[in-house]
Every structure is written in C-alpha cells, then in structure tokens.
Amino acid sequence: MSFLKRTLRNAVSRGLSDAIGKAVQQAVEPKATEYVNKAAGHFEQAAGNAQQQTRRSTAGLEGAFANLERTMQSYATQLGQNMKVCPGCGQPSPADKKFCPGCGTKLPEQTLAQSAVCPSCGKQNSLGMKFCDNCGSKLPAAVQEEEMAAQKNVAVMAQWDTLLPQYPRWCCGGSQLCIEEYGEDGVVFSASFSGNAQAARRAVEQYRQILLQNGFRQAGQYPSIEQLFKRIDGVVYNVDTEHCFEGDPDCACIGFYRREPHGGYDYVKPEPRRNADVDLNDIRKLFKF
Ligand SMILES: [Zn+2]
Ligand SMILES: [Zn+2]
Structure with a gap:
C-alpha cells in the first residue's frame, strides 16, 4: 500500500470511527477500503497533473472525501437497519437477536438505524449521532447510552460493598x-x-x-x-x-x-490497637489492692 493510501486510510478510519462508532466501522471495513482506494486514485490523479492549480487539486481531494463520507454514512445506515449493537461489549448482532451472543447482555429493542431516527421530527440521522441534525432533539441512541451508563454506575457502587x-x-x-x-x-x-x-x-x-x-x-x-x-x-x-x-x-x-503507606523521616506510624478487654478487677487481683 502506498504512503498516500495508508495516510488516507488512517484519516478515513479515524473519521468513520468518530461518525459511526467502532462496531459499525468493523462491518463496513471492506467497503471502506474500496472507497478509500478510489479516493486515493482521485487524489493521485489531481496531484499528478502539474499544470493544474493547487486549489483545484485540493478541491478534488475535499470533494472525494465528502463523497466518501456520504457514501459510507448511507451504507452504514443501510447496514444499521438489520443490526443491533450490544451495550455491554459493543459487538454487532443481527436485529432478530434478543441477547448478545458474545456476552449475554440483553440487546436494545431498536436497531442501530432506528436509534438514530429523531423522535420529534422523524429524520433519519447518521449513525453515531447523539442529537438530531434537523431539530436538535436528543436521539434514542443517546438516551439508551445514558440509561446503560446509569445502570453500570449502580452496578459498580454495589461492587464497592464487596471490594x-x-x-x-x-x-x-x-x-x-x-x-x-x-x-x-x-x-x-x-x-x-x-x-x-x-x-x-x-x-x-x-x-x-x-x-x-x-x-x-x-x-x-x-x-x-x-x-x-x-x-x-x-x-x-x-x-x-x-x-x-x-x-x-x-x-x-x-x-x-490494604497495607501501611510507605513511611519517610516524619512518617506517623498508626497507633497500635488498644486492648479494650482489660478489666480493672483483673488488675486489682493481679496487684492485690
Ligand atoms: Zn455483548
Ligand atoms: Zn429532529
């Protein structure tokens, strides 16, 4: 793979991961490679033409990127119609599954695509978004994520009692x-x-x-x-x-x-445990007074 393609690949990979989440990104990986190669080809063509102005080269690259992102978003949304993502381990599952095959966590009711549909205006937003692009309402995906986080926090605090x-x-x-x-x-x-x-x-x-x-x-x-x-x-x-x-x-x-802190020159050693069981009568008997 050329340096150019590798750089493009990393940039797109980062961008996609931010936009659609890691799980979906894994699923769209083969398509992403195909489109990245196309975009790289476009750039090489634009950069290779020495007669063209730099601005035109840049415009060509930006256009290729925007195109790539749109295509990947619509492809991801299409995939998301039949996909659920495990809130426990993040693995994607087919939409008809009720529990995650990987870790057994109960899967959400909605598919990935449904969780990006705005409850207020009905717009199908890009996967991975938290707020509606059209009206700013909070999307079901964000609500789900918050509920899961709250549940996890409760579970962690219960763990406190043991550990x-x-x-x-x-x-x-x-x-x-x-x-x-x-x-x-x-x-x-x-x-x-x-x-x-x-x-x-x-x-x-x-x-x-x-x-x-x-x-x-x-x-x-x-x-x-x-x-x-x-x-x-x-x-x-x-x-x-x-x-x-x-x-x-x-x-x-x-x-x-569960151990003493490492002490230094003025380290104050914890007081020894006091023996609370000493009875004054015992002492009297011992010293006969
Ligand atoms: Zn899982
Ligand atoms: Zn909306």
Missing part, C-alpha cells in the same frame, strides 16, 4: 464509575467528570473530608499528607488521593490499599 467495605462510599458525584483491582492488595476507583477538572478536584477534596470524618488520618509529610490511613483490627487501610489526576484531569482515580 471496599472498609471505606465510606464515594458520594461526591461523577459518572462512568469504575472499580479495578490494582496490584496484589489494591483497588482503584475512578469517576469521570467529563470535561470538568474543577468539579473532579472538588469531589476528591470532599471525599477526603468524608474519610477524615470517618476516622482516617493523614500519614505525615511523607509520602504525603494526601495519603490517609486507618487501622481496623490490626490491618492498616490506606487511601491515596495524591495521584488522582495523573491519567486525566477530569477523571478522579483513587487508590485503596
């Missing part, structure tokens, strides 16, 4: 919640604040306050005061709120660990 019972629950907002095992004795919880880094920072600060109110303490100046710990039944549970935004400023990721 993080020692810590107070996260209740500071965010969406697309996620809990992942991290290393041998750690779990990472993340919440997305889609494009709002300030809200993410506020939420983590609020969660720190909740932890402090629930008996968690700061671990001194090193590793950092951002690290909070609590000893329960001889085990130290610690929360790392220092590195929350390393991956993404809008996505708060907090580490929860």
Whole structure:
C-alpha cells in the first residue's frame, strides 16, 4: 500500500470511527477500503497533473472525501437497519437477536438505524449521532447510552460493598464509575467528570473530608499528607488521593490499599490497637489492692 493510501486510510478510519462508532466501522471495513482506494486514485490523479492549480487539486481531494463520507454514512445506515449493537461489549448482532451472543447482555429493542431516527421530527440521522441534525432533539441512541451508563454506575457502587467495605462510599458525584483491582492488595476507583477538572478536584477534596470524618488520618509529610490511613483490627487501610489526576484531569482515580503507606523521616506510624478487654478487677487481683 502506498504512503498516500495508508495516510488516507488512517484519516478515513479515524473519521468513520468518530461518525459511526467502532462496531459499525468493523462491518463496513471492506467497503471502506474500496472507497478509500478510489479516493486515493482521485487524489493521485489531481496531484499528478502539474499544470493544474493547487486549489483545484485540493478541491478534488475535499470533494472525494465528502463523497466518501456520504457514501459510507448511507451504507452504514443501510447496514444499521438489520443490526443491533450490544451495550455491554459493543459487538454487532443481527436485529432478530434478543441477547448478545458474545456476552449475554440483553440487546436494545431498536436497531442501530432506528436509534438514530429523531423522535420529534422523524429524520433519519447518521449513525453515531447523539442529537438530531434537523431539530436538535436528543436521539434514542443517546438516551439508551445514558440509561446503560446509569445502570453500570449502580452496578459498580454495589461492587464497592464487596471490594471496599472498609471505606465510606464515594458520594461526591461523577459518572462512568469504575472499580479495578490494582496490584496484589489494591483497588482503584475512578469517576469521570467529563470535561470538568474543577468539579473532579472538588469531589476528591470532599471525599477526603468524608474519610477524615470517618476516622482516617493523614500519614505525615511523607509520602504525603494526601495519603490517609486507618487501622481496623490490626490491618492498616490506606487511601491515596495524591495521584488522582495523573491519567486525566477530569477523571478522579483513587487508590485503596490494604497495607501501611510507605513511611519517610516524619512518617506517623498508626497507633497500635488498644486492648479494650482489660478489666480493672483483673488488675486489682493481679496487684492485690
Ligand atoms: Zn455483548
Ligand atoms: Zn429532529
């Protein structure tokens, strides 16, 4: 494949993925290749003619791209008439299926094409759009996506009870919640604040306050005061709120660990567990007073 074709191919692939979603893109892949090759041919022809002005070459390429996108959109919509996409794993399925053959998740009632039909004005929008191109109404596809995200968030918070019972629950907002095992004795919880880094920072600060109110303490100046710990039944549970935004400023990721934080020169070791079972009478007997 020539450099030109490869570049075009990557550009179209990215564009298509944004426009129609990954699942549909897989299905239209063979057609996409055919059309990309046509577009590349068109460009080579335009660029090869040295007599032509640059503007005309560019116009030829833009036209070929616009044409390609229109063709791919209508082809994708046609495919979408008989296709459903699994909200669980993203795999495409034939429209008559009720459950995903890949992961068993219940498939939506509507086909991919139906979920892009505007409920207000009836326009068939391009697949992958969230709002109607004609009147701005929210499309069924977007509603479905939001419902699925809400359900997933509820499921993740239920998972909290199993994996993080020692810590107070996260209740500071965010969406697309996620809990992942991290290393041998750690779990990472993340919440997305889609494009709002300030809200993410506020939420983590609020969660720190909740932890402090629930008996968690700061671990001194090193590793950092951002690290909070609590000893329960001889085990130290610690929360790392220092590195929350390393991956993404809008996505708060907090580490929860079942081990003591690594201490430094002024590290404050957690207090030993007090023995609450000591009876004054026992002491009296022992020392005979
Ligand atoms: Zn699935
Ligand atoms: Zn509409």
